[in-house]
Amino acid sequence: MRDKFIYRNGVVTEDGKVDLEERGFQFGDGIYEVIEVREGKLLFFAQHFARLKRSCAAIQIEHGLQEETFKAQLKELLTKNSCDDGMVYIQLTRGTYPRDHAFPQPSGAPGVYAYTVQKDFANMWSLPATAVLADDIRWLRCDIKSLNLLGSVLAKQKAAEAGADEAILHREGIVTEGSSTNVFIVKNGYLQTHPASHLILSGVTRSLVLKIAADEGIPVLEKAFTTEELFSADEVFFTATTQRIRPILSIDGTTISTEPGPVTEVLQKGMQTLLQKELQER
Template identity: 40%
Template structure:
């Protein structure tokens, strides 16, 4: 069953608990993480918790729990839900205070939900997804996984209205990332992805893919690339916690390669699934 957690207490998922003057509610003043659970095991949990700490530090929020305590809360929440395949969302906000832009000195809040895992249609992995290119209009600190997602939401909605799965964002002539994903290109057997800067999120799945590529002797290069480089790729895919690795069939209705998932994409996804399922125990 779906369950919730707020500041030390497990609750019904639909229970009203957020005060009007919660800064996360009024300002988006907080950070979050999203973890997938496979066969009752949260995948790459420590990496997600470590990133939450970095994001919180980036906007001067002191987490109300230690990283070890957060890990324990996540694991206990999964057990209480009874779900084997689930998704865990948790966030930390600055807390509750009278509405004012300046930071108050208040205790931060921590909330969490566990829900049944949503599935990407099998067809999307077999045939690839359609995407569009849009201007990246987000703030300049996208390396912080903050609650301020309105530009992402609007871009994703525009993509969906046109029958596309994702919008790929472009800033100053270069691809940054998707609205909720990182972007990879394969050309002549070499894997390319945008380097880590404040313009993109350091994806947990992105980092795992780069390590898996190294283990599979796939050369990877972190390098800025243009929309033209993307459109001329042999293969391309997006990555995220929610979709794992999802092949890109087309960008702005132009096919990538032959329009079918490529061998490098399939190889990396197979390795990621082995890592997820415990049959690939090490990046070494």
């Protein structure tokens, strides 16, 4: 459940009402970001804000946000909600107008909203995960972190009904990503993941993992792989903002490994170091 105060169009308030003609509500016409909060600090805010700007540009929303000002407003939200550990959810839409599919003319102010949820995500990545395969039925601009998430919702529901933690998506046998995560495999010491393209959302944590791998001398292939290669991998893990690097031990009931693999563990340790550095600098 979200905390009491929300951020709405520049103001921290208790009023969470949204107009029925809000285009995010009517059309899913907007984008979102999720940022982990730890010790009252917004982790990797600059990277999340940069992706927010890219997503807005891709769907032609002029957001008007200034990075440092917006960060200060979100910190005010954290303080008002006494949120030290958890997440902040940000949603930015084209705004509120009489219902019409085309962009409103003239365009006005966008709708910018945020709320916090208190939860300790620190140990999520120590929990081994299971997964199922699911067809990737999403639209062809998955690189935009848009509000249009029905394809991901249906995939996650398939995982939930199977008692699994995540659904790994594929297009005709080519693995793309998870329903809300990026997916990596390790084979013969090589780390492999789908290249950043319109078919996946390149996560902030995905980018951090690639940096850690480079620092650790782990060879990386940003190259698509098949479901057959997925099942024959030595290690499989997924990445996400609130789960960081989480090993997948089985897929569709087939065991991939019985414990986190050595490459996964090296990357997890590297992530812990990176997080500590982020906390110290903020």
